[in-house]
Amino acid sequence: GAGVSQSPSNKVTEKGKDVELRCDPISGHTALYWYRQSLGQGLEFLIYFQGNSAPDKSGLPSDRFSAERTGGSVSTLTIQRTQQEDSAVYLCASSFMPQGSGNTIYFGEGSWLTVV
Template identity: 90%
Template sequence: GAGVSQSPSNKVTEKGKDVELRCDPISGHTALYWYRQSLGQGLEFLIYFQGNSAPDKSGLPSDRFSAERTGGSVSTLTIQRTQQEDSAVYLCASSLGPGLLGDTQYFGPGTRLTVL
């Protein structure tokens, strides 16, 4: 596609439920990133995928968060047993990959998650 797409655009869930957020990166981009942005805060790194390498999970805040990337393209971020503090906008980005050309990350429109 022309840009990074994410779905759903908005998600309201009840505390304790699991949610899945989807990201479809720009075609040809081998690197994919997940960030989250809480109200009034900057973007916080969650996880990074590059090709078939093991992902960098150093930003995941707890073991309730996990992500996978199938076939080197679409990624799903899963939050289990959601808590109210998980409410945020979850942004996905993709880039050409490691190296200077891949430094520019292109962002999707985000998913706004609200946990009641």
């Protein structure tokens, strides 16, 4: 697609429910990133994919969070047993190559998650 596409754009869920957030990166981009942004805060790194593998998942805040990427393309971030502190905007980004090589990183518009 033309840009990084995320769905749903907005999600309200009850505490304790599971949610899945989807990211469709720019076609041909090998690197994919998930970040989280709480209200009025900077971005917090969650996980990085190179192809289908996740060499760095150290930012996942707890074992309730998991992510996968299939076919070197679409990625799904799953939050199990959601808590109110999980409320945030979840941003996906992709780049042609890993960031260290200076390739521009493109962000999606985010999935706004509210846990009530």
